[in-house]
Amino acid sequence: MSRNDFNKLYQDNGIVKTGDFFLDVDLNVKAYIEHAYQDQENKIKIEDLLQKGIHDQKLTDFLFYKGGELYFKRNVYLIIGKNK
Numbered sequence: 001m002s003r004n005d006f007n008k009l010y011q012d013n014g015i016v017k018t019g020d021f022f023l024d025v026d027l028n029v030k031a032y033i034e035h036a037y038q039d040q041e042n043k044i045k046i047e048d049l050l051q052k053g054i055h056d057q058k059l060t061d062f063l064f065y066k067g068g069e070l071y072f073k074r075n076v077y078l079i080i081g082k083n084k
Helices: 001-013 031-033 040-054
Strands: 015-028 061-066 069-083
Touching: 001 015, 001 069, 015 031, 031 069, 040 061
Parallel strands: none
Antiparallel strands: 015 069, 061 069
């Protein structure tokens, strides 16, 4: 969803937006994947896709190593608001 889409949801639901900002969060891929159960078949598929992604130039801004561990960059749009 775009920034405008999110803002429209607030407006359409009677929520007054009092502030907003963007931030980038570096998420540890292993921890992110392991927060939900993965069977062995899915683990293999995920690992294969991650290895392909690491070598894809289009993804290097989002998928990277930090401290020897694989991370991905997640863009977050935080909106602060209150009900009317």
